[in-house]
Amino acid sequence: MLPMGTIVTACMFVGLIVAVPLALVKKSPLLLRQACAGVVLAAGLWNVLWYGLRHLFEFWGIAALISGILMITTAAYVLIPSRLPGWIRMLKPAIMILLFGCAMLYAITIARL
Numbered sequence: 001m002l003p004m005g006t007i008v009t010a011c012m013f014v015g016l017i018v019a020v021p022l023a024l025v026k027k028s029p030l031l032l033r034q035a036c037a038g039v040v041l042a043a044g045l046w047n048v049l050w051y052g053l054r055h056l057f058e059f060w061g062i063a064a065l066i067s068g069i070l071m072i073t074t075a076a077y078v079l080i081p082s083r084l085p086g087w088i089r090m091l092k093p094a095i096m097i098l099l100f101g102c103a104m105l106y107a108i109t110i111a112r113l
Helices: 004-019 030-054 059-079 086-090 092-112
Strands: none
Touching (some): 004 030, 004 092, 030 059, 059 086, 059 092, 086 092
16 A cells, blocks of 8 residues: 555646646647546645644645645646636746645655655
């Protein structure tokens, strides 16, 4: 059984791959991109609602809240891009960079274990 941190880290990287406008990703079927975004959304909700709120005053609880919100937003970029407010669409590059930073924090920490 895989630890949840490893699953969440993989979901962060999947979210980045699906949400960044790469030519290879744009050629993939919409249903596949939406399914990946659904998994990223589920992991983000788990991070915020289950782990983050239960460990609110710990380092990894705060990291879970931040990365969870970023994953939920990233999933929204794929699932409902036209329904997002303009200011959230404008923040997409910053959100992608922050999510990459969170994914690297998780990945490096897991690799050091």
